[in-house]
Each structure stands twice: as C-alpha cells, then as structure tokens.
Amino acid sequence: xxxxxxxxxxxxxxxxxxxxxxxxxxxxxxxxxxxxxxxxxxxxxxxxxxxxxxxxxxxxxxxxxxxxxxxxxxxxxxxxxxxxxxxxxxxxxxxxxxxxxxxxxxxxxxxxxxxxxxxxxxxxxxxxxxxxxxxxxxxxxxxxxxxxxxxxxxxxxxxxxxxxxxxxxxxxxxxxxxxxxxxxxxxxxxxxxxxxxxxxxxxxxxxxxxxxxxxxxxxxxxxxxxxxxxxxxxxxxxxxxxxxxxxxxxxxxxxxxxxxxxxxxxxxxxxxxxxxxxxxxxxxxxxxxxxxxxxxxxxxxxxxxxxxxxxxxxxxxxxxxxxxxxxx
Numbered sequence: 457x458x459x460x461x462x463x464x465x466x467x468x469x470x471x472x473x474x475x476x477x478x479x480x481x482x483x484x485x486x487x488x489x490x491x492x493x494x495x496x497x498x499x500x501x502x503x504x505x506x507x508x509x510x511x512x513x514x515x516x517x518x519x520x521x522x523x524x525x526x527x528x529x530x531x532x533x534x535x536x537x538x539x540x541x542x543x544x545x546x547x548x549x550x551x552x553x554x555x556x557x558x559x560x561x562x563x564x565x566x567x568x569x570x571x572x573x574x575x576x577x578x579x580x581x582x583x584x585x586x587x588x589x590x591x592x593x594x595x596x597x598x599x600x601x602x603x604x605x606x607x608x609x610x611x612x613x614x615x616x617x618x619x620x621x622x623x624x625x626x627x628x629x630x631x632x633x634x635x636x637x638x639x640x641x642x643x644x645x646x647x648x649x650x651x652x653x654x655x656x657x658x659x660x661x662x663x664x665x666x667x668x669x670x671x672x673x674x675x676x677x678x679x680x681x682x683x684x685x686x687x688x689x690x691x692x693x694x695x696x697x698x699x700x701x702x703x704x705x706x707x708x709x710x711x712x713x714x715x716x717x718x719x720x721x722x723x724x725x726x727x728x729x730x731x732x733x734x735x736x737x738x739x740x741x742x743x744x745x746x747x748x749x750x751x752x753x754x755x756x757x758x759x760x761x762x763x764x765x766x767x768x769x770x771x772x773x774x775x776x777x778x779x780x781x782x783x784x
Contacts (some may be wrong), residue, residue, distance in 0.1 A: 458711045484550075486517075486739050487613045488525045489542035491562060493554035493684045496529040499744045500710050504554065504574075504728045511732030515700045517739070531688060537616070543569060551731065552576075552597070556631050557684030559584050563595060569653055570744045573597035574727050577633035579749055586747040596744040598731055599751055600722045601682050601707070606637040607644035609679045612720055612757075614648045615775060617703040622676040624667060624702075626693065628683040637681040657685045660692055667693075671700035678704035680711070682721065690714050695725050701767055709758060712783060717763045722752035756780040 482525035483672055490508075494501035505527065509519060517523040526547070528538035542550060550566070552573040559573045563584060576584065577618050585591035590600075614620055625641055628634035638654055645652050654725040655666040670676055678697055682687050686693065694714040697704040706712070708721035734747055760783045764771050776782065 485521075486523050487545075487547040488523060488549050488551060488735065489545065489547040490525060490527040490553055490560040491535070491539055491542055492527060492529050493531060493535055493557040493688070494529060494532065494760075498529075500713070501553075506726050507725045508551070508553075508728040508732055508735075511729040515732060515736040517732075517736065528752060530558075536564070539565045549735055551735065552595075553728075554687070555600070555682075555684050556582055556584075556633065559595065567594055569594065570738045571595040571597075572731055572744070574731045575722075575724055577601045578603070578636055581632035583637065585749060589748065591749055592745045594744055596734065596747045596749055598727045598734075599749060600724060600727060601633070601637070602751070603633075603636045604642040606681060607638035607730070608720060609681070609707065610641050610644055610648060610650060612718060613677045613679055613703060613705045614650060616705075616718055616769060616771060617677055617757075619675055620650060620677040620703065621715035622653065622670075622673055623652045623679050624655045624670045624676065625679045625681060626655045626657050626663070626686060627681045628655070628657050628685045630658070631683065634681065634683055639744040641681075643678060648653045657683060657689055657693075660689060661734065663689055663692060664696060667696045667700065667702075671702060676702055678702050679706065680706045690716075698766070703767055703769060709756065712758050712760055715760070715763060717760055717767065717769075719756075720756040721755065723754035723756050726754045727752060758783070760784075 484632055492501055519525045528537040528542055543565035550562050550569055550571045552562050552571055555575045559576055562571050571593060571594055574597055579585045584595050613623060625638055627638045653670055655665055680693060690711050691714045694711060694716050704717050706716045706719040708719055708724055712719050757779050758781050759779045762784045
C-alpha cells in the first residue's frame with residue numbers, strides 16, 4: 457500500500473474525428489447529461505463534478521457558452537426514472553458519475569447515445585463493455601478498482617489493528633463487483649488469520665442490525681468494499697463503527713470527512729478530471745467503442761488520527777510515513 461502514481465496501462469487511443477466534425481463542433485452548443493447517485497447537497501459528489509467541469513473548461517468547453525450540462529441527482533428507485541429522462545432529452549453525451557448504479561440504468565435507457573462512466577469496478581463483468589481495450593458499444597470510461605487490491609484493505613486493517621481476528625466485510629452482493637471484491641479478500645484472510653463475515657449493504661436497517669450483531673463477538677474490525685450503496689450509507693456505517701469501537705478500512709476519501717479511520721483507494725477526483733478528456737474527444741467525433749477503458753493513475757492512503765486516538769490505536773511510524781494525507 458505504498459503511495460504511488462503511475463501511468464494508465466492502456467494509454468489514450470488516437471483521435472478519430474475529422475476536420476469537418478471539428479468545424480461542426482465549434483458551431484453549436486453541445487449538451488451533456490450527468491447522472492449522479494448522490495444527494496444534491498453531497499459535498500464530495502459536488503466536488504468531483506466541479507473537477508469535471510474545470511477540466512472541460514481547460515479543454516475549451518464552458519458551460520453556458522459552447523456546452524450545456526444537465527445534472528440529475530438520484531437515489532434508490534429514482535435513478536432509473538432520471539436515466540430515462542436524460543436519455544429521452546437526446547443529449548450529445550451522457551456521463552455516468554457513480555459507477556454501476558448509474559451506468560446500468562443509462563444503458564437500459566439508450567444503446568446509441570455515447571456514455572462515459574467514472575468509477576466502475578468491473579465493467580466487463582457487469583456487461584457494460586465487451587473488453588477493456590476495445591469496449592465496442594456506446595460506453596467507455598474509467599475503472600476505480602481491480603479485484604486484487606481488495607485484499608490490501610484487509611492487510612491494512614490487520615496492520616493498523618494487529619489484534620483483529622474477525623472482520624465484517626460490507627459489500628453489495630447484487631453486483632458482480634461486490635462478489636469479486638469479497639472473493640479477493642477471502643483469498644488473503646487465511647494468511648492473516650482473520651475470520652470473515654459478509655454483511656450486505658442493501659438497506660440501513662440491515663446494516664445496523666448486522667454490524668451490531670457482529671460487534672458482540674469482540675476483536676473485530678470492518679472492511680468496506682467499493683459500491684454506490686456503501687457511499688450512500690457511509691455516514692451510518694462510520695457512525696456504527698464509532699459506536700461499537702470497530703477499527704474500519706474504507707475504499708476511498710468519501711468516508712474520511714464522515715469520521716472514517718483509514719481509507720485506501722484511487723484518487724477519484726482525478727478520475728473525474730481524466731473523464732473530461734473522453735467527453736472532449738467524443739464531442740469532437742470519436743466513438744466510445746474505440747476508446748479503451750482506463751485504470752486509475754493515482755492512489756491515496758488517508759488516515760484519520762483523531763479517530764485512531766478515540767479508538768486507542770497507536771498508528772505506527774511506518775504506516776504514517778506511507779500516508780498521503782492525515783486528518784485530525
């Protein structure tokens with residue numbers, strides 16, 4: 457879990473748009489529909505969409521001048537309705553801002569309008585693209601995890617809390633990525649001598665009941681895998697970890713402002729900045745099926761020292777040295 461920054465393993469495909477397409481692009485206002493599985497007042501979510509807008513401006517696309525961006529904030533069953541409404545308005549491109557929770561309903565709504573997705577864990581396994589190098593359909597974008605790194609979350613939990621012998625793994629079993637991440641964690645659990653208990657994140661009542669029951673066993677900790685539902689329920693999950701004094705490792709920055717202990721994952725704001733390049737290229741004539749799905753370029757390790765102190769955890773100097781950012 458060393459701090460690292462590396463180039464995407466797939467590189468950018470060469471532009472395929474023609475000078476005629478470029479001229480046409482300059483002559484009209486283009487429309488972009490954004491579907492986000494967050495509340496409209498979600499600070500982290502708004503920050504990521506702001507990063508997308510800023511990156512688009514650097515590429516010459518300014519909202520209100522040559523671009524019009526329409527954002528729909530959705531949760532629960534509303535996401536399908538918002539996806540259908542965005543697709544029916546016939547924008548030039550759609551952005552799925554919140555992983556599988558937004559990609560699936562947009563693909564159900566249209567197989568012709570280009571879709572750029574951000575933070576999808578397993579787009580091939582989910583059936584969103586044919587393969588990573590040449591997606592083939594009307595969708596492409598950026599992944600945020602490969603399954604192997606899921607095991608690092610359990611390793612990190614054991615490192616920050618060596619006495620942990622049991623771990624509840626919060627996952628969404630209704631999507632392929634929830635199953636895949638749990639399998640990767642299972643693979644490393646025996647070597648760490650940690651017993652795993654899966655907990656589904658389908659609804660708040662189930663999460664609260666399951667974590668309360670798990671906490672009664674002692675010497676436990678939490679590993680929260682990446683999913684849209686985990687983000688939706690992040691404040692509840694973090695509050696339950698604090699209430700039951702459970703050390704917990706989270707899949708990204710989203711959880712730290714809510715009071716999470718440790719987060720390790722890709723820099724998702726950077727992913728939104730990079731997504732702007734695909735929006736730009738598609739608006740200029742590139743076909744999404746020809747643009748390779750790209751892996752994260754930046755990962756970050758975040759530690760909340762205030763939470764560690766409240767839990768009576770002394771963070772080792774070695775772990776602190778690896779942290780990209782610490783919080784009080």
